[in-house]
Amino acid sequence: MSEILESNQQRRTFLGILLGGVGLVLAGVFTWPIFRFLAPQAETEGGQIRLAKNEVSVGGAHFFSFQGLPAVLLQPQAGDYIALSAVCTHLGCVVKWVADKREFLCPCHAGQFSMEGTVLAGPPPAALESFPVSLEGDQVVVG
Amino acid sequence: MHKRLLDFLDVRLGIRDILEQNLTKYLLPKNVNIWYTLGAVLLALLSLQFVTGVLLLVYYVPNPAEAFKSVEIIMNDIPYGWLIRYLHAVGSNVIVIALLLHMLSVLFMGSYKKPREFTWISGFVLFNLTLVLCLTGYLLPWSQLSFWATTVATEAAGAVPLIGDGLVRFMRGGAMVGDATLGRFFALHVMVLPAGLVALVGFHLFCVRRIGISKPPFGEDYAPTEVADEFVHEEHPGGIPFFPNYAIKDLAVISLFLGLLALLVFFAPGLFIPPSAFEPADPFTTPAHIKPEWYFLWAYQTLKIFPSEFLGLAAQGVVMTLLALLPFLDRGKERRPFKRPLFLTCYLLGILLFVAISIWGHYS
Structure with a gap:
């Protein structure tokens, strides 16, 4: 048993x-x-994005998503384009374009950036990242 | 370390006593059989549904414009998305199989009888709740199959006299299956029904533990006993400890069912997911031969057999009510199936009828 x-x-x-x-x-x-x-799915590093030229007016700003992050395209003078990261280098807020002052303001802690992305005032430790821009017909190629 | 942790919990929660009472000193009848493992199988499968359901929620978009696309993305772009979705969709069918087997075994062994009426009724409601979960989940991929199967299923409620049309409109949130239907089915499927299911599973398990496991009505030792008119917890002195003895058997049968699920997911998912499930819903094109899921075929065909849909719906209602109230109708103390020839005949004929009508519905 x-x-x-x-x-x-x-x-x-x-x-x-x-x-x-x-x-x-x-x-x-x-x-x-x-x-x-x-x-998260891998973002395509180093990819390019094409935007129509008329999406950004002279003196205006057009926000778009680039490599998974907010970016901004400016046209300071007719035919002259600048593409920058729209992520503040201080704590990661998204900057906004103040058209009448022609500069960026971070609404979180009042960081200020020039239209080239350099720091003008406030706590941001570095300039906004800049992306290469080229023109192809009626399109602006960023990246 | 293990002992120190137990000591820590024991001082504060009396954990050793809880473990003893519910595991090692929880004794089951000596002649307990393999059919008693189906409750544990269902708990395991429902847990899997819960986990895969939460994972699917990460990517699913409950909006008619995007629902089908989001399911396509889950299936084609998200790593292992196909596996999670198939485990969820095919798993629901395996749950219905396990539920049917669980209920059939309880019926066969007469375990629903006094004093286990609450256990039976809560189990019966759980069965129906699971079917509603299946129905509401069926619509979410917003495919041709899900759209039209839901149209047919909700249309059936229109046969209810006087309030039928209103009922259909209320269920759909409008005259046709559309945005509002998806919204309410989604809310029901991911929030209301799972919450009800968890609460009812809790009550069901409470009933099982409170009154005690019923002794299988087999073997020479078994003799029908008169049930007292006061509360008695059924003890099984000298029985088999739940842990480790029966828990191992539970695990073995759970593994068997998970193996079956894996086989279906990897080799035959199409058995439960026909081609029309891969086309986006088109409210203006009804696909030919649209049929509900296999477990609703009996109800679908019943509606067609009777001269009017109302009579078909009434017949279904009578059968379901009789089943729900069975413990109050069948009050004899005899539980041995072969000593209950009338019950056994009805039981076998009922199964045959269910299978035959379902096959008829499939080929009609």
Whole structure:
């Protein structure tokens, strides 16, 4: 009788270890798909974006998404274009264009940037990132 | 470390006592069989639905203009999105299979009888709640299949006298399935119904633990007993400890069902997801031979068999009401299936009828 009980216990222990092992393997196997499912998709680094010239007026600013982040296109003079990151270098807020002063103001902590992106005042530690701009027909190519 | 953690919890929560009462000293009947594992299987499958459902919510957009596209993105662009979606969609079918087996085993063993009426009724409501979850989830991909299957399913309520049309409009949020339908089905599917399901599962488990597991009506040891008119927790002295003995068996059967789900997901997802599920919904083009899911085929065909839809709906209502109230109608103390020839005949004929009408509905 005790041999049967011992044999049952051994079978149960074996099955427990087997199922535990399978469970661990499955947990491992499924952790990766869940991580990949949730991980943000890679942005295309160094890609280019094309914008129509008439999207930005002279003295105006056009905000758009570039490499997954806010960016801005300016036309200070007719036919002259500047593309900058619109993310403030202080704490990551998005700057806004003050047309009458022709400069950027960060609404979070009053950082001020020139239309070339250099810091004019406030806490930002560095200038706004600048992106290369070229013209192709009636389009502005950023990047 | 393990002992110190237990000591810490024990001083504050009396955790050792809780574990003993619910695991090692929780004794099940000696002749407990494999059918008793289906509750644990359902808990495991429902948990999987919950996890995959939350993951799908990360990318799904509940808007008719974008819903189908978002599901396409999940299937084609998001890493392993196809796996998460198939586990969710195919998993719902496996849940219905497990639920049917669970209910059929409870019926066969007469475990629904006094004093387990609440366990049966809460289980029966859970079954229906799961079907409504399936129905509401079916619309969300906004495919031709989901759009028209929902149109057909909601249209059936129109057969209810006097309030039928109003009921259909209320369910759809308008005259036709549209933006408003998706909004309300989405809210029901991800919030209202899961919350109700969790609460009801809690109540169901409470009933199971409070009254005690019923002894299977098999073997020489079994004899029908008179049920007392006062509360008695059914004990099984000398029985099998839930942990580790029966918990291992639970795990083994859960693994079996997960294996079945994996087989279906990897090799035969098309069994539950027909081609019309891959076309975006077009409210102006009804696809030919639109059919509801396999578990609604019996209801779909019943509506067609009777001369009027109202009679079909009434017949369904009578069957479901009889099933829900079974513990109050079948009051005999005998639980051995082979000593209940009338019940056994109805049971077998009922299963045959369900299968036959479903097959008829599929090919009609």
